[in-house]
Amino acid sequence: MPELPEVETVKNGIAGFIGQAQILKVEIRNRQFRDNIPDDMENRITGTTITGYRRIGKYIIIDLDNGLCLIWHLGMSGRIKTFKNRPEQTEKHDHVLIETTAGWLVYNDPRRFGLLVYTSGEKLFETKYLHNMGIDPFDNKLDAGWLAEHLRLKKTPIKEALLNQNIINGIGNIYASEILYAARISPLRASDSLSLKECARIVESTRKVLHKAITNGGSTLRDYHKPDGSLGYFQYLHCVYNKTGQKCPDCKCEIAKTGGIKKLVQSGRSTFYCATLQK
DNA sequence: AATGCTACCTGGTCGC
């Protein structure tokens, strides 16, 4: 579920709430995830103190003072809840409870597509999770020229290229549609057909859409909550995602004639776009 | 090498 804005929001939420606290106790009720929680996780991190928080793509990295760091991914349905004191009652799919000197973290993930593992800080970028990670959308090195160069040899539709974490990281299925709408580019366009100007529009739109989402606290559908349990708001700001048949915000066209926002399936994932504005 | 299909897992919704 969570894409870059949600992960950034969750990371900042934890950092603000827990900060540089010491981990007192780790209770793991289910170790089966995309990758399993290592058997010695409790022993390796109990008693350590958190020294920092990072987001890399859709991964949250928590640095510890013993040279290790946690690699945490929320998959499609993961949430991290925060509590000042031990929660009175736990919910279904509360798989991991972490007690710190500043409060509790509870990892809830019904589908268990996420993961929580540790690695040595030095080898973080050698892990299979990060060694092929693409550029961060807000990295200064990302510009029209960079993107054009990386799309030059790709025939895949631009929508699918935006979902490829090895090119630009952090974009998921909702924001891929929203970014292409903002950039006025059809999701069906072959990546290698985009002009430098169009690449510039994609870079600009990516930053604009993601930044807007972050400042709005991350979007929410179904099962996403900010760490403190409250809901985000960005869902109301989506222009095309899940709005099949509706009029897009910027269009002057008659729905009766155009049918409004269209839905199609690319690589098994839904894409939404305005065929009038996006070429 | 690149692409596309499937699987992983649970839960919500929709149509009958």
Add this chain to the structure above:
DNA sequence: TGCGACCAGGTAGCAT
């Protein structure tokens, strides 16, 4: 009220 089909924000592994 029940049941099956289908859908969901991510990623990886496999076949082609």
